[in-house]
Amino acid sequence: MKSFSAQLRLHQKMVFDNGNLWGPLLFWVVSLLFNYGAQPQDFVGSLALLLMVLFVLMTWLTYSYINQFPLPMEKLLILKLKQQRRFYLGLISYLSLLGLIFVLIGILSLAVTDWLNGRQAFGRGLNWWDWLGGTLMLTSVLPVSVMTGLFWQRRILANRRIAGLLTILMVVLGSFGEAIVKYWHPYLYILGILPPVSTMAQLFNTLGTISLVDILLAWAMSLGYSLVLLLIDQLILRKRKFLF
Amino acid sequence: MGSVLELRDFSQKYQQRQLFKRLNLTIDRQACIAITGQNGAGKTTLLNVLAGLTNIDRGTLVIAPKMRIGYMAEQLAPNGLTPKTYLRLLGELDQFSNRNLEVQINQLAYEFGLAAALNTPLNQLSRGSLQKVNFVQAILRTPDILLLDEPLTGQDGTTQMRMIHWLKDYRQKGGAIIVGTNNAFLIEQLATEIYVLDAMRLLPIEELPQPEEKVMRLEFATTPRSLALPAALQKLALKIIDGTRYVILYANVKNSDELIRAMLKSGFSLRGLRYEVL
Numbered sequence: 250m251k252s253f254s255a256q257l258r259l260h261q262k263m264v265f266d267n268g269n270l271w272g273p274l275l276f277w278v279v280s281l282l283f284n285y286g287a288q289p290q291d292f293v294g295s296l297a298l299l300l301m302v303l304f305v306l307m308t309w310l311t312y313s314y315i316n317q318f319p320l321p322m323e324k325l326l327i328l329k330l331k332q333q334r335r336f337y338l339g340l341i342s343y344l345s346l347l348g349l350i351f352v353l354i355g356i357l358s359l360a361v362t363d364w365l366n367g368r369q370a371f372g373r374g375l376n377w378w379d380w381l382g383g384t385l386m387l388t389s390v391l392p393v394s395v396m397t398g399l400f401w402q403r404r405i406l407a408n409r410r411i412a413g414l415l416t417i418l419m420v421v422l423g424s425f426g427e428a429i430v431k432y433w434h435p436y437l438y439i440l441g442i443l444p445p446v447s448t449m450a451q452l453f454n455t456l457g458t459i460s461l462v463d464i465l466l467a468w469a470m471s472l473g474y475s476l477v478l479l480l481i482d483q484l485i486l487r488k489r490k491f492l493f
Numbered sequence: 494m495g496s497v498l499e500l501r502d503f504s505q506k507y508q509q510r511q512l513f514k515r516l517n518l519t520i521d522r523q524a525c526i527a528i529t530g531q532n533g534a535g536k537t538t539l540l541n542v543l544a545g546l547t548n549i550d551r552g553t554l555v556i557a558p559k560m561r562i563g564y565m566a567e568q569l570a571p572n573g574l575t576p577k578t579y580l581r582l583l584g585e586l587d588q589f590s591n592r593n594l595e596v597q598i599n600q601l602a603y604e605f606g607l608a609a610a611l612n613t614p615l616n617q618l619s620r621g622s623l624q625k626v627n628f629v630q631a632i633l634r635t636p637d638i639l640l641l642d643e644p645l646t647g648q649d650g651t652t653q654m655r656m657i658h659w660l661k662d663y664r665q666k667g668g669a670i671i672v673g674t675n676n677a678f679l680i681e682q683l684a685t686e687i688y689v690l691d692a693m694r695l696l697p698i699e700e701l702p703q704p705e706e707k708v709m710r711l712e713f714a715t716t717p718r719s720l721a722l723p724a725a726l727q728k729l730a731l732k733i734i735d736g737t738r739y740v741i742l743y744a745n746v747k748n749s750d751e752l753i754r755a756m757l758k759s760g761f762s763l764r765g766l767r768y769e770v771l
Contacts, residue, residue, distance in 0.1 A: 252588055
């Protein structure tokens with residue numbers, strides 16, 4: 250536990266030191282301001298849009314952080330922690346915690362929007378389930394965004410240009426997947442290998458309310474996809490390790 | 494004493510290129526193995542292998558149970574953390590108890606002349622100071638096996654001597670050291686076994702070749718200028734260059750220890766030392 254907490258503090262200092270947080274945070278604040286300006290709107294619809302934005306910026310934050318994380322430091326930490334998976338557990342936990350803060354800022358901004366507009370900003374009164382469901386809905390995208398950002402790290406693909414391009418492609422094609430399918434049906438088959446973010450957002454967009462089944466499905470999709478990526482990631486890293 | 498680390502019949506390829514072929518290496522407690530070799534021979538890669546940081550194509554690496562490994566890479570990647578924070582976090586990652594950790598950091602920082610730099614961000618430190626931080630993190634929670642990659646790089650003479658002293662003491666107390674280096678002075682002072690990494694193989698050598706004409710060049714600071722050179726100098730040194738700020742001495746390797754002692758006793762500070770051809 251002590252070493253886990255030390256890991257979290259180390260990542261926090263490194264994120265602030267590298268300045269990886271500020272771009273995505275600014276992006277998030279601007280998105281929330283846009284969301285505030287676009288009234289009147291549907292509560293679930295605006296959450297679905299924020300879910301996609303959150304996916305983009307958490308992938309961006311994760312990718313830029315792992316890209317700047319020095320390899321000798323990673324090597325040293327793994328040696329101190331004695332196992333590679335402990336290092337990744339700490340890293341993923343820290344990034345998820347950051348994501349959770351983003352989610353809370355997002356939910357808080359929606360609450361402020363609603364409050365400033367006499368509780369009618371979203372065309373209807375909101376109850377506790379809307380807020381809890383909204384939080385769970387936004388949180389569901391965190392595993393998939395962190396794992397997408399981590400996937401094309403330096404130890405997996407040394408060419409940073411290609412790695413950056415592949416990450417952007419995964420993010421863009423994953424986010425607009427459902428829209429592309431509407432115009433070109435065969436894309437449905439490609440969608441299976443991309444992050445299921447557009448499908449998750451689509452799930453919520455069908456009803457005007459947040460259903461528990463949709464939340465469970467979104468979490469299952471996000472966790473399932475993340476676990477597959479994590480497995481591939483760890484298998485490659487275990488095989489490669491640090492020869493040089 | 495049983496061996497603490499053993500590498501058996503180790504071979505490694507990287508992208509169809511053979512890096513190592515049937516390497517064997519065993520280290521016991523109270524021993525120091527020096528691995529030398531030309532640049533690119535694979536010293537750093539071999540240390541990574543010994544630290545368990547890479548997979549082995551063929552052969553086995555056996556590390557005795559409950560052995561703690563200290564690893565000092567050739568360079569420390571600088572970042573915005575201060576040495577104090579960096580060392581504290583690494584110590585905590587290593588399950589070091591909080592109270593002892595603080596004391597140990599301060600003690601080692603003082604010992605290796607790092608105390609004044611403890612609160613300066615790593616990316617503002619000189620290469621030598623970074624290397625000191627790197628050394629301190631490796632020995633922070635006294636390890637059972639210490640793997641060092643060119644540990645004396647960028648260090649002034651006094652710190653080199655302090656590091657060597659610490660390592661000698663550590664070895665005598667039961668520590669095992671494997672050091673990848675081409676520094677002849679370090680090898681001579683510390684190594685109990687010397688290997689040269691050449692053409693994918695690890696070859697044991699009795700001692701480093703010491704050509705007759707090779708001598709030790711020692712550089713001392715003369716401030717304050719009033720210091721008088723010790724009388725023994727005439728007998729021990731082959732050549733004396735008495736400058737305004739530095740005294741440079743050339744001596745046979747066998748006389749160098751006695752000469753350093755005499756100079757330090759007279760109040761001079763050792764600033765640098767290396768082998769040279771006179």
